[in-house]
Amino acid sequence: MFNLSGKTAVITGGGSGIGRAISLLFARQGATVHILELSADAGQATADEISQAGGTAQVHAADVSQQAPVKAVFDAIGRVDILVNNAGIAHVGNVENTSEADLDRVYQVNVKGAYNCLHAAVPLMKQQGAGVILNLASIASHVGLSDRLAYSMSKGAIFAMTMSVARDYMAHSIRCNSVSPARVHTPFVDGFIAKNYPGQEAEMFEKLSKSQPIGRMAKPEEVAALALYLCSDEAGFVTGCDYPLDGGFIKL
Numbered sequence: 001m002f003n004l005s006g007k008t009a010v011i012t013g014g015g016s017g018i019g020r021a022i023s024l025l026f027a028r029q030g031a032t033v034h035i036l037e038l039s040a041d042a043g044q045a046t047a048d049e050i051s052q053a054g055g056t057a058q059v060h061a062a063d064v065s066q067q068a069p070v071k072a073v074f075d076a077i078g079r080v081d082i083l084v085n086n087a088g089i090a091h092v093g094n095v096e097n098t099s100e101a102d103l104d105r106v107y108q109v110n111v112k113g114a115y116n117c118l119h120a121a122v123p124l125m126k127q128q129g130a131g132v133i134l135n136l137a138s139i140a141s142h143v144g145l146s147d148r149l150a151y152s153m154s155k156g157a158i159f160a161m162t163m164s165v166a167r168d169y170m171a172h173s174i175r176c177n178s179v180s181p182a183r184v185h186t187p188f189v190d191g192f193i194a195k196n197y198p199g200q201e202a203e204m205f206e207k208l209s210k211s212q213p214i215g216r217m218a219k220p221e222e223v224a225a226l227a228l229y230l231c232s233d234e235a236g237f238v239t240g241c242d243y244p245l246d247g248g249f250i251k252l
């Protein structure tokens with residue numbers, strides 16, 4: 001079950017957190033993993049872990065928000081069976097304290113970054129006659145989170161983009177889904193706490209954990225397990241779906 005042997009997977013932001021966990025698991029399941037990363041060092045660290053475990057991985061240093069370098073990476077790879085649009089950035093602020101520059105940057109990375117990868121990957125998938133796309137949405141795509149205007153707007157766009165792409169490319173055997181995690185314990189969360197609550201890190205970690213109905217944050221590996229199912233042939237009937245991985249956040 002869930003064997004990815006012979007598949008080429010491109011995972012954006014595979015140098016850290018959820019993208020790292022997905023890269024490691026997909027490689028363990030037999031995929032050749034291409035990590036598209038802003039941080040070449042972080043990407044290389046994941047690729048080294050994969051190689052040491054006997055898997056195959058390559059790093060491509062690129063900023064997803066820049067179309068030409070992203071296209072060059074996909075052209076060089078030449079085949080994409082699986083695309084995971086994972087790279088993303090956070091921003092804290094409501095309408096009054098989100099500047100135009102803040103909104104632009106979050107959109108450039110979270111929305112245009114995913115679009116740039118789709119724009120490069122979908123023609124390859126069409127040529128191949130099949131492909132799978134998985135987008136990292138968020139509970140922010142579904143519920144009102146305080147002080148997360150730009151981030152929520154960007155993740156709402158990811159949800160809508162997922163459905164649009166699923167509809168447009170179903171006839172080409174290209175499936176497109178998203179996952180919507182609540183808080184996952186990654187450097188993304190640690191960085192957020194360190195930046196916004198200096199000196200209160202332990203307290204804030206506890207508070208954020210307890211704010212999840214299930215009483216803790218998710219582990220990156222728990223997101224990777226769902227990603228593996230959705231990107232595997234076993235999920236061949238699943239497209240145009242968003243899967244919350246939220247410890248009960250949305251409905252309870």
Ligand code: NAD
Pocket residue numbers: 012013014015016017018019036037038039042062063064065085086087088089109113136137138139180181182183184185186187188189
């Ligand atoms: P992370 O910060 O730990 O890792 C993100 C990775 O993306 C980093 O390695 C970073 O270098 C890379 N990256 C950032 N900007 C990039 C760019 N412009 N081009 C290429 N690579 C870039 O983040 P994470 O917590 O693993 O989150 C991954 C995804 O999951 C994000 O889209 C995030 O919005 C989403 N998500 C995270 C959580 C959470 O609580 N951690 C919850 C819901 C959704």
